[in-house]
Amino acid sequence: MKPVLELERFVKARGDFRLGPIDLAVEEGLIVALVGPNGSGKSTLFRSLMGLLHPDGGTLRVFGEAAYPANDIGTKSRIGFVGDSLTPADEGMTVLQWKQFVARWFKSWNEATWNRLSERLELEPKKKLKELSTGMTKRLEFALAVSHDPELLLLDEPSSGLDPFAWRIMMDEIRTFMDGGDRTVFVATHIMEEVRRLADLIVFLYKGRIVGVYEKDRLMDDWKTMWIGDGADRVRTLPGVVAVEEGRGAGGGTRFVTSDARRAEAELRALGIAPLETRAVELEDILWHLMETDKRKSGGV
Numbered sequence: 067m068k069p070v071l072e073l074e075r076f077v078k079a080r081g082d083f084r085l086g087p088i089d090l091a092v093e094e095g096l097i098v099a100l101v102g103p104n105g106s107g108k109s110t111l112f113r114s115l116m117g118l119l120h121p122d123g124g125t126l127r128v129f130g131e132a133a134y135p136a137n138d139i140g141t142k143s144r145i146g147f148v149g150d151s152l153t154p155a156d157e158g159m160t161v162l163q164w165k166q167f168v169a170r171w172f173k174s175w176n177e178a179t180w181n182r183l184s185e186r187l188e189l190e191p192k193k194k195l196k197e198l199s200t201g202m203t204k205r206l207e208f209a210l211a212v213s214h215d216p217e218l219l220l221l222d223e224p225s226s227g228l229d230p231f232a233w234r235i236m237m238d239e240i241r242t243f244m245d246g247g248d249r250t251v252f253v254a255t256h257i258m259e260e261v262r263r264l265a266d267l268i269v270f271l272y273k274g275r276i277v278g279v280y281e282k283d284r285l286m287d288d289w290k291t292m293w294i295g296d297g298a299d300r301v302r303t304l305p306g307v308v309a310v311e312e313g314r315g316a317g318g319g320t321r322f323v324t325s326d327a328r329r330a331e332a333e334l335r336a337l338g339i340a341p342l343e344t345r346a347v348e349l350e351d352i353l354w355h356l357m358e359t360d361k362r363k364s365g366g367v
């Protein structure tokens with residue numbers, strides 16, 4: 067697989083905040099979710115990838131080329147971008163006028179895709195941009211980003227402000243987009259349902275650093291909550307144990323969470339203890355534990 071985005075020791079400072087150094091490669095054909103708490107640097111990273119912010123250090127390659135040597139329209143036309151703030155536009159323009167303006171910039175503009183999306187997302191062509199609600203603006207930005215037939219979609223919280231109906235359509239359209247061949251989606255999101263449904267890989271950003279890159283299916287397989295009847299004193303040393311709660315099982319047993327379920331269970335069984343129950347850990351809980359572990363490692367609270 068070809069890397070679509072490559073960052074090496076990439077650094078961007080904004081006021082007191084420092085993103086990086088970041089080393090990351092996003093491969094073609096994958097949906098990669100960027101997750102992290104507020105202020106962790108997701109938008110800073112996306113804006114840097116779009117050349118809207120210039121790096122303070124390291125290298126950034128897009129489609130195998132050094133990014134944005136100077137106004138590289140060619141590279142940008144291969145990316146569909148939905149940013150954290152509105153694309154600058156004349157707010158007095160109508161939806162149709164803005165679409166015509168955007169369409170002129172892209173040789174690859176696909177009118178059939180636009181027609182399908184504007185109909186599904188119920189975009190009103192005569193509405194002025196300044197009259198659009200937050201959610202309608204997001205719908206429009208998403209439709210415009212997909213309609214120029216990009217190879218890479220960079221979506222910074224694309225569902226913020228969307229109602230559940232538009233959200234379902236967007237999920238569906240992202241999958242349709244991926245059906246189109248060797249395409250790639252890099253999406254920043256706080257919505258775990260989006261990560262669950264879409265992501266192949268999860269990149270976890272915390273305080274400007276990448277704490278981990280995980281295959282979603284593997285992460286969900288590796289992390290489990292288990293209940294045992296007795297032997298609470300033994301679980302703390304099992305592989306991957308991140309939390310233990312006594313008196314939480316039926317009949318007052320012990321509940322624990324492990325990031326290495328297979329080995330933890332094998333060691334338990336070797337001790338002659340069989341788990342009473344094993345359950346999947348919610349993705350948000352996994353990420354919370356990862357963040358807490360990182361805080362402890364870096365000597366934080």
Ligand SMILES: Nc1ncnc2c1ncn2[C@@H]1O[C@H](COP(=O)(O)OP(=O)(O)OP(=O)(O)O)[C@@H](O)[C@H]1O
Nearest residue numbers: 080081082083102103104105106107108109110111
């Ligand atoms: N224009 C700016 N000038 C100075 N600092 C900024 C600017 N924009 C963002 N920052 C700082 O950069 C840090 C990262 O912000 P960023 O918007 O990238 O985070 P985020 O992960 O996208 O957050 P959220 O989840 O809230 O959208 C924050 O500490 C923020 O205060």
